[in-house]
Amino acid sequence: MPAIRIKNVVKIFGADPNKALQLLKSGQDKAAILAATGSTVGLDRVSLDIEPGRITVLMGLSGSGKSTLIRHLNRLIDPTEGRIEVDGDNILDYDAARLRDYRRRQVSMVFQGFGLLPHKTVAENVAYGLIVRGEPRDVALKQARDWIDRVGLTGYARHYPDTLSGGMKQRVGLARALAMDAELLLMDEAFSALDPLIRAEMQDQLLSLQSALKKTIVFVTHDLDEALRLGERIAILRDGRLVQDGEARQIVEAPADDYVRRFVERRRPA
């Protein structure tokens, strides 16, 4: 069974999604629907199975729907139509209490902008979610220190975020997400703000942690090199549509259309 099954998900942004939905189903494209209704098609009938224990990368140009799709997986965004199943459960059926529990225990997210609390130390930031979840403070802080070591920040537990570099801040973000011990880890352009060298280090760090942790990771990037380095499976979006989904090798050797081919041709030489 896939860890996540995304079925025919449509997301329309705008005041009158029904009109836009109708036009979408009659075959109109995103630009025509925007012109006719003022609504934006964020996702157009996306179906995708995400396998457990692997890194799946969502890739595409700016505006292609990557963030919209990943945000459906923890219900920061709800679809206009479609289903999202996690371990066989339709998460769209969850009431507020079940959704809170899902977000505290089953899924965690690493953001591009780090999202650290400036007045808390590194250890307090990493422990924060555990404490909110009800773990005793001393237990949470001990777990936080273990994760701080595992992401390569030994010695920084008592530092404040503004004394850290961008790469170190993102290590804290990663430690905070991993400390929650959720099966599903969502990473939205998590390394995109970092310098190339630091970014490569973070990619290595993630791969090395993942070889032990075997979590289900969904990683959003607009960079094909990053996608190929991290992704065991790569799903490519264009204008809200899934245009190709396959292993890295398939994407490079057999791009599904010109859009994907342009990504492949623009790759930096290794």
Ligand SMILES: Nc1ncnc2c1ncn2[C@@H]1O[C@H](COP(=O)(O)OP(=O)(O)OP(=O)(O)O)[C@@H](O)[C@H]1O
């Ligand atoms: N809250 C919103 N209201 C209206 N339109 C939105 C909203 N969020 C996203 N969109 C639109 O949905 C489409 C997909 O946006 P999304 O942010 O998912 O793309 P993306 O691939 O993540 O791009 P980027 O790499 O720039 O973040 C875009 O056309 C965008 O303008």
